[in-house]
Amino acid sequence: xxxxxxxxxxxxxxxxxxDFARLGAQVQEVMDAGARVIHVDVMDGHFVPPISIGALIxxxxxxxxxDAGGWLDVxxxxxxxxxSLADYAKAGADSISVHVEATPHIHYALKxxxxxxxxxxxxxxxxxxxxxxEGLEDSFDMVLCMTVxxxxxxxxxxxxxxxxxxxxxxxxxEGTPLEVDGxxxxxxxxxxxxxxxxxxxxxxxxxxxxxxxxxxxxxAGLLDAD
Numbered sequence: 408x409x410x411x412x413x414x415x416x417x418x419x420x421x422x423x424x425x426d427f428a429r430l431g432a433q434v435q436e437v438m439d440a441g442a443r444v445i446h447v448d449v450m451d452g453h454f455v456p457p458i459s460i461g462a463l464i465x466x467x468x469x470x471x472x473x474d475a476g477g478w479l480d481v482x483x484x485x486x487x488x489x490x491s492l493a494d495y496a497k498a499g500a501d502s503i504s505v506h507v508e509a510t511p512h513i514h515y516a517l518k519x520x521x522x523x524x525x526x527x528x529x530x531x532x533x534x535x536x537x538x539x540x541e542g543l544e545d546s547f548d549m550v551l552c553m554t555v556x557x558x559x560x561x562x563x564x565x566x567x568x569x570x571x572x573x574x575x576x577x578x579x580x581e582g583t584p585l586e587v588d589g590x591x592x593x594x595x596x597x598x599x600x601x602x603x604x605x606x607x608x609x610x611x612x613x614x615x616x617x618x619x620x621x622x623x624x625x626x627a628g629l630l631d632a633d
Contacts, residue, residue, distance in 0.1 A: 410526060412443050412478045413502070413549060413584040416632035417606050418623065419444040419480055421588070422468075423459060424561075424610030433614060434468060440623040441633055443477045446588070446608045449495070451485035454509050455558030462494040469499030478502070482530065482588065482608075484557050485509065489516040496523035504528030504551045504586070507539050517546040528586070532557060533565050537574035548583070549606070550575055554599070555589030561611045564590030569602040576603025593629060600630055607632065 420437045422430060434445060450459040465479060472479050481500040483492060488505040489512060495503055503520045507513050507529060520527035530551040531539055540550060552572055555562035575585055587604040592612035609626060616622035
């Protein structure tokens, strides 16, 4: 696990938007294009309406991503994440983000992520203010700011997110990765970066394009990111 992969600006392709019939090939293509952080969205049908993927997919990607020097970034959009996060750590997750809205025991959940040997991410829904991180600064290694309502890919970026990103950056210890997830594309990524985001989850803006390699290169060039 190379935590330096979370420093500086990076694009984290989200496999939620990939063609699951060609998942391994598409992950290889985006990593060949330069990506090193692969984002895995987990949904349970409770915290968010859809059901997506689980620890089996993380395990399936484990060797492929890590043999290429990559990082598996798991985003748990599930109720009571502390009850199942160990499965994702054992499957090969390097970082696990849990939602402050998903459990009454957020300190415990973040501590459990670290005890499993992963970097702990604190995720915030669009309606949750930046002030929600106060008192938790010693418990997480990164913050994930949802810039759409969680649960569905392809939504437009919520413009008000940029003010929240800026507010989070002001509150975060220096060097803390600030991840944005939702609607990240050629129009929204630049303003998000200017506001202080450093890790950019991109789904349909990459996997939804005819040429995945070219789409990644274009977004990376815009952000001066890896």
